[in-house]
Amino acid sequence: MNRTVVIVLCVVVGITALLLLGKKASKPKASADPAKQNVSGSQEPSGADPAIGSLAPEFSLKSVPDGKTVTLSSLRGKAVVVNFWATWCGPCKIEMPWLVDLQKKYGDQGLQIVGITKDDSNEDTIAKFTKKMGVNYTILVGDQKVQDLYGGVGGLPTSFFVNRSGKVVHEIIGLDSESKFEDAIKQALL
Amino acid sequence: MRFHRLILLVVSAGLLSSALVCVTKAQEQEPVAPKPRVFVDFVAANNIVVSPGHSAPVQFTFHVQDPYHINSSQPLTEELIPTQLHFSLPPEVAFGKLQYPAGKLMSFPFDPSTKLSVYSGDFAIKGIVLAPGQASSGIYTIHGELKYQACDNNACYPPKKLPFTFNVRVGSGGKSVPKARPTRTSPHIHN
Incomplete structure (x- = not known):
C-alpha cells in the first residue's frame, strides 16, 4: 500500500511539474505595454523594437537639405520624437502638419522632432517634398541600420x-490623433 | 490488490503521456521568428498556348489581402509608387503592352477628403504574349514580378516585390499576331 502511495505521489508531482512547464512555455512573449500603441492593427511582430524605458538606439545620419551629420546623443537633454516616414506614405503626410505645429508649440521647452525618411528617393526630391509640406523640424536620410535598430520599422509612420x-517613453505605430501625439510629447518633456 | 496497482500504473502512464504531449505542443507554439507580412498573392495565370509567329491573350490575377490596398498602375500623385508588372523572358517569348485595370477611386480614414486610385481585393492585368516565328516548341517557365506598395487605414508599408512563375507553351493553338507589337523586345526584362 505504501508503495502505491509513493507511486501516486510521484505521478502527481510529475504531472504538476509538466503542466507548469507547459503553461510557462505557452505564455505570449509580446508585452502588452500601454506605452506601445499599434494603431495600424498589424499582427506582424515588430521585432526588437527599443523597449519602453530603455535607451533609444544611437544613430548618426545626414540631414536634408543641409547635409550635416546629426546624432541622437547630440540631442541629449532634449525630448526627441524619432519619426519614421516616407514621401510615398499618405498617413505620414497627414501627420506632418501636426508635427510642424507641435515643434512650434514645444520647441522652446526642449522638443526636437527628427523625421527619418525611409525613402529611396534622392535627397533633392526629399528636400522639395519637405519644403512643400512646410517642415520646420530636422529631416534625416535613414538607412537599413537605423531601421533595424528601431525594430525594422515595418509600417509608416512610426514614432518613438x-x-x-535618452530613454524611450512611448511608441506609436501608424497614424493616431494629434492629441495622442501631443500627450506622448508631454510625457517625453517631463 | 495487484490488479488495482496495475490499473493505477496504466492510468498514471496515460496521464503522464498526455501531460508530455501538452508540454510539447506548448513549446511548438512558441514564436520562432516573425513571418514576413504578405499583402498581395498571385492567384493565377490563364493557360497560355502560343504558336510560333502568333500571339495569345494572357491574364494574371492577383489578390490584395484585406485590409490592405495598393496603388494602381496610375496613382494620382507623383510621390505614390505605382503597381508594375515585370518579366524575365527567354528569347522564345515576348509580351505586348500590358493592360492594367483602372484603379478604384477611394478615400481612406487617414485622409477622407482625398481620393486615391487603388487596387483592393482581386485585380487582373491583361496582355498579349507572342512567340517569334523561329521559336522552338516547348514549355517555357517565365518569371514575373509584381512591384507594389501597400497601405491600410492607418499606415503604409515599404514597396515590395512579389515574384511568381507561370508556363507558356509554344506550340499549336495560338491566334494570329495582332497589329500591336511588343513595346520592348528585350529577351530579359519587359515592362
Missing part, C-alpha cells in the same frame, strides 16, 4: 518618443 535622458 525619447525623454531628456
Whole structure:
C-alpha cells in the first residue's frame, strides 16, 4: 500500500511539474505595454523594437537639405520624437502638419522632432517634398541600420518618443490623433 | 490488490503521456521568428498556348489581402509608387503592352477628403504574349514580378516585390499576331 502511495505521489508531482512547464512555455512573449500603441492593427511582430524605458538606439545620419551629420546623443537633454516616414506614405503626410505645429508649440521647452525618411528617393526630391509640406523640424536620410535598430520599422509612420535622458517613453505605430501625439510629447518633456 | 496497482500504473502512464504531449505542443507554439507580412498573392495565370509567329491573350490575377490596398498602375500623385508588372523572358517569348485595370477611386480614414486610385481585393492585368516565328516548341517557365506598395487605414508599408512563375507553351493553338507589337523586345526584362 505504501508503495502505491509513493507511486501516486510521484505521478502527481510529475504531472504538476509538466503542466507548469507547459503553461510557462505557452505564455505570449509580446508585452502588452500601454506605452506601445499599434494603431495600424498589424499582427506582424515588430521585432526588437527599443523597449519602453530603455535607451533609444544611437544613430548618426545626414540631414536634408543641409547635409550635416546629426546624432541622437547630440540631442541629449532634449525630448526627441524619432519619426519614421516616407514621401510615398499618405498617413505620414497627414501627420506632418501636426508635427510642424507641435515643434512650434514645444520647441522652446526642449522638443526636437527628427523625421527619418525611409525613402529611396534622392535627397533633392526629399528636400522639395519637405519644403512643400512646410517642415520646420530636422529631416534625416535613414538607412537599413537605423531601421533595424528601431525594430525594422515595418509600417509608416512610426514614432518613438525619447525623454531628456535618452530613454524611450512611448511608441506609436501608424497614424493616431494629434492629441495622442501631443500627450506622448508631454510625457517625453517631463 | 495487484490488479488495482496495475490499473493505477496504466492510468498514471496515460496521464503522464498526455501531460508530455501538452508540454510539447506548448513549446511548438512558441514564436520562432516573425513571418514576413504578405499583402498581395498571385492567384493565377490563364493557360497560355502560343504558336510560333502568333500571339495569345494572357491574364494574371492577383489578390490584395484585406485590409490592405495598393496603388494602381496610375496613382494620382507623383510621390505614390505605382503597381508594375515585370518579366524575365527567354528569347522564345515576348509580351505586348500590358493592360492594367483602372484603379478604384477611394478615400481612406487617414485622409477622407482625398481620393486615391487603388487596387483592393482581386485585380487582373491583361496582355498579349507572342512567340517569334523561329521559336522552338516547348514549355517555357517565365518569371514575373509584381512591384507594389501597400497601405491600410492607418499606415503604409515599404514597396515590395512579389515574384511568381507561370508556363507558356509554344506550340499549336495560338491566334494570329495582332497589329500591336511588343513595346520592348528585350529577351530579359519587359515592362
